[in-house]
Amino acid sequence: MTASSNENHELRQYLLGLLPESERDVVDQRVMTDSEFFAELEAMEDELVDEYLSGQLNDQERKQFELHFSIGSERQNKVRFGRSWQSVLENSPVEVSAAHGRFGFLSSFRAATTSWRTALVVTFSLAGLLGLSSVWFASRWQRPTSTIPQVIGVTLASGAARSVEQPTTRLTQPPANATVNVELEVQKNSHPAYKVDLSKEREGIKRYDDLSAQPKDGHFIVNVPVDAALLDPGDYTFELQGTSESSQPDFLGTYHLRVTR
Amino acid sequence: MKKNWVLSQEFFDALLDWLDPDRELAGKKYEDIRRRLIKILASRGCYDAEDLADETINRVASKAAEVRSSYQGDPALYFYGVGNRVYQEQSRKKPEAPPPPVPPDAATLEKQSRCLESCLAKLSQENRTLVLQYYWYEKTARINGRKRLAKELGIASNALRLRAHRIRAQLLKCVERCLNSEN
Numbered sequence: 524m525t526a527s528s529n530e531n532h533e534l535r536q537y538l539l540g541l542l543p544e545s546e547r548d549v550v551d552q553r554v555m556t557d558s559e560f561f562a563e564l565e566a567m568e569d570e571l572v573d574e575y576l577s578g579q580l581n582d583q584e585r586k587q588f589e590l591h592f593s594i595g596s597e598r599q600n601k602v603r604f605g606r607s608w609q610s611v612l613e614n615s616p617v618e619v620s621a622a623h624g625r626f627g628f629l630s631s632f633r634a635a636t637t638s639w640r641t642a643l644v645v646t647f648s649l650a651g652l653l654g655l656s657s658v659w660f661a662s663r664w665q666r667p668t669s670t671i672p673q674v675i676g677v678t679l680a681s682g683a684a685r686s687v688e689q690p691t692t693r694l695t696q697p698p699a700n701a702t703v704n705v706e707l708e709v710q711k712n713s714h715p716a717y718k719v720d721l722s723k724e725r726e727g728i729k730r731y732d733d734l735s736a737q738p739k740d741g742h743f744i745v746n747v748p749v750d751a752a753l754l755d756p757g758d759y760t761f762e763l764q765g766t767s768e769s770s771q772p773d774f775l776g777t778y779h780l781r782v783t784r
Numbered sequence: 785m786k787k788n789w790v791l792s793q794e795f796f797d798a799l800l801d802w803l804d805p806d807r808e809l810a811g812k813k814y815e816d817i818r819r820r821l822i823k824i825l826a827s828r829g830c831y832d833a834e835d836l837a838d839e840t841i842n843r844v845a846s847k848a849a850e851v852r853s854s855y856q857g858d859p860a861l862y863f864y865g866v867g868n869r870v871y872q873e874q875s876r877k878k879p880e881a882p883p884p885p886v887p888p889d890a891a892t893l894e895k896q897s898r899c900l901e902s903c904l905a906k907l908s909q910e911n912r913t914l915v916l917q918y919y920w921y922e923k924t925a926r927i928n929g930r931k932r933l934a935k936e937l938g939i940a941s942n943a944l945r946l947r948a949h950r951i952r953a954q955l956l957k958c959v960e961r962c963l964n965s966e967n
Contacts, residue, residue, distance in 0.1 A: 527942065540829050551824050555860040559946075561820060566949035573919070594831040597822065603888060604956045607896045611904070612920055674920045700909050702917055733935070737925040746925060748917070748932070 534567040539584055540591035568598070572605040612674075675751070678706040678744065679761065681776035691758070691781045701751040706744040707763050707778050712736040714765030717745045718772065721753070722760050728753055732766075754782045791842050799845040802852040803859055817841075817860050821867050828871060836874060840867040899962035903955050911951045918948035 536542040537550045553560045574580050575588045593602055675697050697703055707719070717734040720727060729749075736743040745763060759780045764772040803817075804810035818837055825833035843866050844851075855862055888896070904912055914937070921929035934944040 595826045735928045
């Protein structure tokens with residue numbers, strides 16, 4: 524454990540009332556006199572709130588959070604704010620999964636504000652009566668519903684995107700101030716690092732180095748954070764290579780994305 | 785001294801003089817010390833941490849004129865010592881259990897979401913993108929995602945963490961102001 528993670532552990536214990544009194548006094552005095560330490564403490568409060576709201580605290584921590592941490596008005600405000608904040612984060616992504624051949628219009632629906640939701644429900648009902656196809660819905664509701672810059676998630680499966688069975692993944696052109704997290708699916712985490720070349724219609728746009736693979740839903744994904752300003756309408760290719768210090772890069776796959784108006 | 789004793793202007797001025805000869809800086813130091821006291825008392829499980837911090841400040845203020853000539857060191861630690869005594873007195877009283885938090889109704893939640901959207905829109909584009917990216921990552925991808933973000937920004941992971949927290953704190957304050965203005 525590094526010094527920093529030791530300190531983080533100590534701060535968590537302190538905030539949850541689990542630190543022995545002698546150690547608590549030392550932390551108290553740093554809180555009073557060390558501005559950076561105080562900022563660390565406040566950041567840790569936010570992290571505890573987020574972990575509580577997303578069910579990541581263990582039983583003892585959760586109990587202490589409820590009985591000890593969240594009883595004051597300032598922290599109750601933080602918890603209320605945390606709920607709204609998580610809602611904003613949950614609703615920001617518009618998931619598009621090529622692996623399952625579906626558009627994530629339900630995510631977009633969740634992203635809408637309440638007044639929009641009402642409007643959407645009515646529109647969905649009317650459209651259903653008119654017998655419009657689900658494909659129309661998908662493309663229709665892919666459009667952003669908020670002026671807030673979004674973080675948009677797109678999951679791509681290797682190669683298959685251009686096959687007959689699996690149509691090219693489409694993404695309605697995102698707002699220029701958004702970030703599109705393009706998740707490239709890989710079956711195994713075979714390399715310590717990855718790099719991705721993004722090109723549009725065979726013209727290189729940007730290289731992403733030092734990426735890593737993360738487990739997700741039984742496989743792995745390599746996340747490529749793409750500035751949406753780069754994504755004008757057109758066909759894009761993500762070429763994924765595995766890298767290591769000792770050998771040449773291994774070509775691992777090509778992923779396709781079509782950005783539409 | 786009785787609780788709810790009101791801080792007189794004379795005592796308050798003496799307190800600020802002790803903290804700093806520059807009145808503006810003294811005011812900032814006063815606010816800073818109060819925030820820290822609240823944090824410490826809240827971390828000890830005091831649900832009335834703000835009241836106890838104010839009681840601490842009142843006691844220090846009443847002695848400030850005489851203490852400043854003899855006390856050496858960071859005044860914040862003097863406040864801390866007095867705060868400890870206030871806490872111990874309070875603990876002996878075995879205060880009643882705090883009232884359970886009232887769950888917000890749907891209208892309040894909607895209002896809060898509206899305020900948050902409006903506050904996010906007021907951030908600079910750089911800060912908006914940073915705070916959304918920083919907190920967006922799922923648990924499994926969080927550590928590496930944040931490392932990568934820090935690398936892209938050319939700052940250390942911990943500096944990124946504190947920066948994201950500061951933007952979030954700014955948002956929280958903005959939302960509170962927005963809610964108060966709507967009420």
